Amino acid sequence: MRNPLTWLRRNLVVIAGLGTLAYMILPNVVVTVFSFNNPTGRFNYAWQEFSLDAWKDPCGVADMCGSLSLSLQIALWSTLVATALGTAIAFALVRYRFRARGAVNSLIFLPMAMPEIVMAASLLALFLNMGIQLGFWTILIAHIMFCLSFVVAAVKARVLSMDPRLEEAARDLYAGPVQTFVRVTLPIAAPGIAAGALLSFALSFDDFIITNFNSGNTVTFPMFVWGSAQRGTPVQINVIGTAMFVIAVLVVLAGQMVGNRRKKAQPK
């Protein structure tokens, strides 16, 4: 480190990268810090004094935890359905030749290549035209619809890189089609399926635009936060935000540790 300018130039990428990371983490830090705030007035935008009240009573705000559990239910169900349907589509696309394959590919791609608000508005047009009551079911239908493409993309990537000879080997060893699928194909495709499921859970849980259009009077957690930006933001929102961040980091790190151990356990 004789010449600071040379040092700076050599480490420019690292500095810029860490700067970006700081930009990305800053709001999370603010959310965490302000979860210990004791604000005066309806909004939690300015620091007043340290307090643990919100952490002691996270569900102390009317309707907040109800909206949270509703969001979790919707995310869970849409993940289950979208992952099942999406995995089937991915296998069909990678493993079989059939007519209309190109059309199916574009149909999968389109929901990802369209501003969310266009899909949100068109679904609302459908539900209004058919006189369907907006609520839990319309939200669920919409979430499954937009999660589907992302699951297909994630599973397809994994299945594409799979070696078909492994399945041939299983068949040579007299494994039936079902046994081959359950014992060989599924375990190899599992990381792709898990990635797709995780992605659709996060997308569904966090979705605001499509939900805003198709929820009627039903309030999911993002809708609750949105409403609170107008009416007044309780500190408990920051508590939930902080807890979600911590849980997500722990879950992902644990998942990677399991993956690493498995890799080490397998002799090459």
Place this chain on the structure above:
Amino acid sequence: MTTTAAPPQAPAPTEPPVHKASLRKRLIPYWLLLPGILWLLVFFVLPMIYQASTSVQTGSLEEGFQVTWHFGTYWDAFTEYYPQFLRSLLYAGTATALCLLLGYPLAYLIAFKAGRWRNLLLVLVIAPFFTSFLIRTLAWKTILADGGPVVGVLNSVGFLDVTSWLGMTEGDRVLATPLAVVCGLTYNFLPFMILPLYSSLERIDTRLHEAAGDLYARPATVFRKVTFPLSMPGVVSGTLLTFIPASGDYVNAELLGSTDTRMIGNVIQSQYLRILDYPTAAALSFILMAIVLIMVTIYIRRAGTEDLV
């Protein structure tokens, strides 16, 4: 998410031999596709058709709407709201450029320089996905607050003078200006840029860098001639994943902006949910869709990566 390039001619999987049992086998892909495709047809394609028919209806909420093939709605909607269209493209474009500028070094850092910190850094990039993005966007209200430390620093280094000159800020405040909206958009869509960039950078064989170095290429040249061209698939899918959702977003403009920063998403939202002028709202969202699809097509042609997804 991982818009992995599908090779157009993937190795042909075992063609079913032509005999009696083969009909059942040939139907397998269709059975696999049926439920998912049906879902998309009913809840994605059919709604689009409904919306198309809504956009050529006339009438009022009280008397009901009727299809009268009134295409004038499109022209009226466009001429009335073209400032919001332009603003959306401008904000989304700026945010996408900033995402690329900010995201590339971080993706590069994780792919080539992070070593054993790689997993931790990736987790830190993905984790914001799991905290509600609305909560994080609200946090920007605190960060950019008038008279706050961030605004103070930006002001004292003369940054706000430049952005005021560009028309991105007014006076010594950031909140409720275009800069705040662009800042929020950039922040919200950064992970969508970084992850595809990372996955395409990670695939590059580092021996190519060494080879270029052996041939007396300076680091900047190696980047320009080897690394960047090889990362093009990531650049393309990253910009698409950032630009498309940003152009239709109305959350950032609503929470961080003012009435002067309304984007087309805000207009569509209020037409649909508050004013209840369904034909205009439908026409607006089709115009937005058309603009985005045209730009995306041109961009993909230009960038030369057609085997996306």
